[in-house]
């Protein structure tokens with residue numbers, strides 16, 4: 001039987017990044033059910049880096065990831081991973097209080113701008129709709145493909161392996177773990193569960209108590225704007241009920257839906273696209289006639305919406321790296337370093353006390 005120091009389940013951004021870090025410490029095998037790594041949530045994101053998003057714990061991880069994303073290791077990628085993409089939070093008259101609250105939470109990151117300036121930055125905004133705006137000028141667009149491939153390439157250079165078409169079908173623990181896959185059996189002292197929406201199912205397979213993770217469907221689509229809007233900021237409703245951002249010559253938009261789902265190869269529903277179109281048309285002068293492409297992905301959250309990074313408190317050798325919700329790309333470097341630090345007992349990453357899975361037991 002084959003042996004490895006670490007087996008990582010899932011080759012999305014979570015699995016690829018932690019495998020890259022672990023490969024500096026021992027022999028890593030990543031097992032992925034699909035033929036192509038990144039087929040699920042990682043390949044379906046909006047590719048945004050914003051420090052003004054979600055809880056303080058998530059913000060710390062995003063902030064801690066910035067140096068890696070700005071200056072990745074030598075040979076990691078040939079292209080910049082981050083390019084500037086200011087994010088503008090907008091509000092109607094009845095949402096101005098929320099805008100103030102957001103500014104209070106993120107004073108270091110956000111700056112209030114006049115509505116006239118907001119319209120100058122994004123001329124399709126409807127002056128009759130817009131009552132206030134904040135700008136996060138340090139936000140970025142992420143080249144997700146370059147980041148994901150950089151981790152996988154770096155992993156291979158360090159001697160690690162990625163097995164595609166290798167669905168995990170059995171997990172048994174004796175003195176070590178036996179990992180049964182569609183592509184053979186591997187023995188290892190450490191299993192890292194980075195299987196995204198399937199993480200509770202993997203736990204059940206291993207006889208580990210599930211955490212109560214919920215995959216939530218999120219829809220995205222692209223359409224041709226009336227004029228070239230490349231170089232303009234991303235626009236987000238302050239209540240997060242829609243957003244749109246330049247994506248090459250197209251706009252990428254979402255209704256920010258969160259529909260609970262069973263883990264699956266999720267498809268979008270036309271109604272969610274229609275809802276987004278309606279909200280965007282109310283806020284702008286755009287008339288969206290034709291959707292170019294639409295898709296959906298599963299953003300998987302722990303009950304407290306914070307990521308889960310740590311050893312299972314009950315079953316030895318089982319490590320959780322899950323609950324990346326809508327921030328798993330931008331937090332991946334710090335999450336991976338933190339996970340690898342805990343697994344190898346080296347001082348890497350951030351303080352993960354508040355991310356420990358023991359909080360759910």
Ligand SMILES: Cc1cc2nc3c(=O)[nH]c(=O)nc-3n(C[C@H](O)[C@H](O)[C@H](O)COP(=O)(O)OP(=O)(O)OC[C@H]3O[C@@H](n4cnc5c(N)ncnc54)[C@H](O)[C@@H]3O)c2cc1C
Nearest residue numbers: 010012013014033041042046048168196297327328329330
């Ligand atoms: C529309 C949308 C917009 C988003 N926008 C952003 C954004 O702007 N910025 C940001 O940072 N994040 C964003 N996200 C969130 C981000 O995409 C996710 O947090 C991240 O991709 C999760 O990565 P993952 O590796 O945990 O999951 P996945 O990419 O889903 O990887 C899990 C892998 O595990 C594999 N697997 C499952 N079961 C098994 C098994 N039994 N055996 C072997 N392999 C298995 C799956 O095949 C899969 O490849 C967005 C998500 C969506 C859907």
